[in-house]
Amino acid sequence: MATICNNSKNICNIQRSCSSKKCTKQIENAKKLSHHCFRNLNKQKGYFVIHELGLAIGLTSFLFISLYVYNELTYDRINISPITFALATFVALLIGWLAISFQAIRVALKNPVEALKYE
Numbered sequence: 001m002a003t004i005c006n007n008s009k010n011i012c013n014i015q016r017s018c019s020s021k022k023c024t025k026q027i028e029n030a031k032k033l034s035h036h037c038f039r040n041l042n043k044q045k046g047y048f049v050i051h052e053l054g055l056a057i058g059l060t061s062f063l064f065i066s067l068y069v070y071n072e073l074t075y076d077r078i079n080i081s082p083i084t085f086a087l088a089t090f091v092a093l094l095i096g097w098l099a100i101s102f103q104a105i106r107v108a109l110k111n112p113v114e115a116l117k118y119e
Contacts (some may be wrong), residue, residue: 041048
């Protein structure tokens with residue numbers, strides 16, 4: 001369980017143990033990372049704009065494609081009640097059972113000598 005560590009300046013989540021040194025270290029790492037990101041952002045503004053435009057175009061196209069696929073999949077959907085589904089299943093099983101039973105009864109009633117005579 002994650003516990004909340006209250007420091008005099010900050011609140012942070014730490015797994016299991018809670019010490020102010022861990023909170024301070026996590027906050028320092030977050031500050032360093034954000035400083036590094038903003039420094040690179042200032043150096044390479046063109047690449048940042050290209051990446052953000054690519055991300056925006058990609059997410060927008062994903063949204064439109066997923067909406068189109070969802071619309072196509074739900075266009076002619078037929079709602080079947082469970083009773084209709086169960087009845088159709090029962091009829092299909094009955095037809096299969098009758099077809100197999102008919103063949104089995106026909107073979108059982110034949111004389112084996114007659115069947116072997118033609119082989």
